[in-house]
Amino acid sequence: MLSKSTINYFQLILEQFEVLGTTYKERGIIVYKSLTFAITLASLLTASIFCSQTAPSAAAKVTITTNKTFKKTSFLPNTNKNVYVWNAKYNRKLHNLKNYPRTNLYATKRVTIKTRNYFGSYYDVQSANKKIKGYVWHGQLIQGKYYKGGFYRYPTLNVLLANRRYVKGNKPGYWDASGIYSYANRINGTINKEHLQAFTKTPSFSDQKKVLTYLEKDRPYLPKMLNYGNHNGARIVMRRTKTKAGQSVRVPMIDILNDRATGNNWEEINSFASVLDLAKLPNGGKPIATYDVNKTSVIPFGGRQFDFPDPNAEFSAAANGPITHIYGNDFGPDHNLSLVDQDRWLRYVPTSNILKLSNTQPTFKDGIWYYPATFQNNVSYGKYDQKMLGQMNPSKSQYYRYVTTLGFYQYHYENGKWHGQYQAMFFSNQPTPNGQVILTFAKLVTKSDAYDTWVAPENPHDIHTFSGNDATVLPYLYKPVSYYDAFTK
Known part of the structure; x- marks a missing residue:
């Protein structure tokens, strides 16, 4: 029969495996059902018997060095x-931090x-009230701090604040930190490092809490991507964004935890600045205007x-998709931006360029028919075009303009058919000096092959330059036919 000291020593060896965070079952060694475990158990028993006879107690052999x-x-x-949490002699468990996650x-x-x-390797730790004090294996701790109200900060993960605690792993409810150090993928287009600098600062703690608290509540009117995780969690991450080749800055971004995934999935959604503006609006950020995509197409004309x-x-400069909610106006240095739900994302657009056109019937204005690109559900483009064209009376006007976010195409009714004339587009996908917006004009020519006939732009050239990315361009949609005819000569 084994002595009490031998049994204690054997238990200590088993506990040391547990400290490493790896139980026998997790390592694939099933108790009483595995030959490997039987051999391991026999070896440990033999060693323990030998040690109990020839060596002093395990506690006497413990050394701790910084x-x-x-x-x-x-x-x-x-x-x-x-x-x-172990004592200084490493022979007794003082606490189980599983019971103290906060x-x-x-x-x-x-x-x-x-x-x-x-x-x-262990951390020598103690709680603020000193009720917990001892040694904890380093692999089971992460730099982090809990704040009253259910908030956590993890500096080594670049997480300023989260409303879900970090649990290492890639299972549902866990964190997979592999993507947390990656570049921001929700900041697109052209970046100006000088002006972006104002948004690289660490937000105040009160603003961080405001945003996370705001996102925890059920608000069906939010852009779908902010409801992406069904309120399962949100965090604020300082992500890098490229300003130009080889250079980057860190910007606070909002991640949402998507609990519908089979594994853990934190999805980067929006800039912190935009969600903070939304959270600060009166009435919980309820929209001041809402639009039904089956009745009206609302777009940022000009694409900005x-x-x-x-x-x-x-x-x-390539905005697409409809605006379904407007949350507020008067944003930006010149108070000329609107905060909107554009195609499920929270965005700012120039207020003066928000265009609203019916997509159930063409609009007649100043002698020209207009109809927009549609975002209706379960409606084919071909049937939509037929429906709109069928409602146009050529005797009332022989011209119509098909409108998109980037500009328009003009058609002329001649010999019983509509023919493409020209296009006016705000093609500014490439950086332009001083944030200029350029209007590009091109004739439309008919082309065909053995399978199809289509119209294509010919000889595009710039006809007007607007100063500023937020320039008002909507009036150019309504310029008379004579204005654009002058550029065809």
Whole structure:
């Protein structure tokens, strides 16, 4: 029969495996059902019997040496599993941090603990009230801090604040941190580093809490991408964004936890600045205008959209999709931007360029028919065009303009058919000096092959330059036919 000291020693060896965060079952060694486990168990028993007869107690063989010192740092457990706090003799568990997931543990040094059969690196930690004090294996902690109200900060992950705690892993409810260091992929278009600088600052803690608290509530009128995770979690991450080749800055971005994925999936959604503006609006950011895509097409004519409340910080010139909600106006340095839900994303657009046209019947204005690109559900483009053209009376006007976010195509009725004449487009996908917007004009010519007939632009050339990314361009949609006919000569 084994002595009590032998049994204690054997238990200590088993506990050391558990400290490493790897139980026998997790390593594929099933108790009583695996030959490997039987051999391992026999070896440990033999070693324990030998040690109990020839060696002093395990506690007498423990040495603790400091291997690293640092300024006072807060830590939190990084797992839902058992995380033990050990005493100085490394022979007794004092606490299980599984029961204290929100307790901040402070440390100023990391130590190496050595026994006769084991060594490992541990943090020497204690709680603020000093009720928890001892050594915790370094692999089960992460730099982090809990704040009252259900908020967490993880500086090594570039997470300013989250309303879900970090749990290492890639299972549902866990964090997969592999993408957290990547570049921002929701800031598109042209970036101006000088003007973007104002949005690279770390937001105040109160503003961070305001945004995360705002996103926790059910608000069906939010852009769908902000509801992407069904309110399962949100975090603010300082992500890098490229300003030009080889250069980047960090910008606070909003990530949403998508709980519908089979595994963990944090999705980068929007700039922090835009969501903060939304959270600060009265009435919980309820829209001041809402549009039904089955009745009206609402678009930012000219294609300009912004991720920040400054048209010079960043812009994209290829806006697409409808505006379904307008949350507020008067944003930006010149108070001329609107915060909108554009194609499921939160964006800023120039207020003066928001175009609203019926997509159930053509609009007649100043002697010209107009109808927009449609975003109706379950409606084919071909049938939509037939429906709109069928409602146009050529005797009332022989001209119509098909309108998109980037400009329009003009058609002329002649010999019983509509023929393409020309297009006027705001093709400014490439950076332009001083944020200029350029209107490009081109004749439309008919082309065909053995399979199809179509119209294509010929000899495009610039006809007007607007100063500023937020320039008002909508009036050029309604210029008379004579204005554009002059450019065909």
